[in-house]
Amino acid sequence: MAPRSHPTARQVRLGAELRKLREAAGLKAREVAAFLNSTSAQMSQVEAGIAAVSAERIRRLAAHYACTDEAFIDALASMAGDRARGWWDDLRGVLPQVNLDVAEAEHHATFLREIVINRVPGLLQTPDYARAVFRYMRPELPESEIAPRVEYRMRRRSVIGGDTPTPYETIVHEFALRIRVADRQASVAQLRWILDQIEQGHVTVRVIPIDQDGFAGAGASMVYAGGPVPRLDTGLRDAPTGVVFIDAELQLNRLRTLLRKVEEASLDPTASRDFIHRLTKEL
Secondary structure, X not given: OOOOOOOOHHHHHHHHHHHHHHHHOOOOHHHHHHHOOXXXXXXXXXXXXXXXXXXXXXXXXXXXXXXXXXXXXXXXXXXXXXXXXXXXXXXXXXXXXXXXXXXXXXXHOOOEEEEXXXXXXXXXXXXXXXXXXXXXXXXXXXXHHHHHHHHHHHHHHHHHOOOOOOOEEEEEEHHHXXXXXXXXXXXXXXXXXXXXXXXXXXXXXXXXXXXXXXXXXXXXXXXXXXXXXXXXXXXXEEEOOEEEEEXXXXXXXXXXXXXXXXXXXXXXXXHHHHHHHHHHHHO
């Protein structure tokens, strides 16, 4: 199979986990290549996510590395065997690769937790809200580029809908809920949409009021995506160069701590629902 020219974040993660296992076993790439009757170059491609690897080979490698975490090995094997196209593949070449990587990460997450300070979370945006956001981008985008971005944002919502929605909890600042990115009608419709999702029981929303004391997390925006096992959890944070995927355990622990601190500053789900309901009458 020809090497991939643009591996996805999920493929890169699989390769990185295999590299970590090899390094933990104290083995060099050339030693493992000899065990597999392969080459060091091919091993490097596998560990960079450039070359595909079979589930059977992953199990052979795990045994060679003396890894006994069966749940973790099964999860890696599943990642290798999952080659089905997702809806995001329809937008390949239309949107940047990072957008597709985000959709894929959300699709495979066992749960999603998010912090948003200055905007309604993407998974809860209405079409009018999303369109207003994209129209405000600089440099300005033509309608031919806005339309697929709105479509992308709406299709992402599938993870929190349907028969088997992914558990989703978001902490959002009152500031984000009050900003009129379009007009009053769109803002009220946006809040009502959020309330509707809450009432359906598959979404939990916590609000941080503007007058909340002890909140210094203005730069706390992030997404925490649960993996099939905790070792495969993923953090996503915005950076000047785009979304950064975080998988190092030390950094993930920091994100978990951040989630705890921000949650402590937020209202409980019931109070948050009532808060949003009042806001729809104030706007």
